Amino acid sequence: xxxxxxxxxxxxxxxxxxxxxxxxxxxxxxxxRGKWAKNVTSLLAGLGLFALASAQLLSPRTAEVLYxxxxxxxxxxxxxxxxxxxxxxxxxxxxxxxxxxxxLWHERKIERDLNRExxxxx
Numbered sequence: 489x490x491x492x493x494x495x496x497x498x499x500x501x502x503x504x505x506x507x508x509x510x511x512x513x514x515x516x517x518x519x520x521r522g523k524w525a526k527n528v529t530s531l532l533a534g535l536g537l538f539a540l541a542s543a544q545l546l547s548p549r550t551a552e553v554l555y556x557x558x559x560x561x562x563x564x565x566x567x568x569x570x571x572x573x574x575x576x577x578x579x580x581x582x583x584x585x586x587x588x589x590x591x592l593w594h595e596r597k598i599e600r601d602l603n604r605e606x607x608x609x610x
Contacts, residue, residue, distance in 0.1 A: 489556070497553045504541045504550075511537030 489497075514534035544550065 493549075497549065500544060500547075500550060501553075504544050507537045507541040507544070511535070511541065 511534045514537065
């Protein structure tokens, strides 16, 4: 593979990744809003970007690059990266879940202390 082909393949993979990420964002925005009529454009745009990314991914040149990558040990590195990101997500969810009740308890304590200093007016 020449340098020009490698740069072209890297640019194609970057474009495919950007399309997939943007498609997921549009689809997530559609799903999170809950108003179907207003967000049908986001849904269709997200699905359209998924289709475009799939079309780019299934080209003969990309399939050749995928075959070359599959023969290497890149899958092991990607599994380690995936595991690290998943553990980070689990840890951040735990931290957020654990600290929210503490924050609420602290806010209530501050409110009680402020109310305790106010004079009682009948």
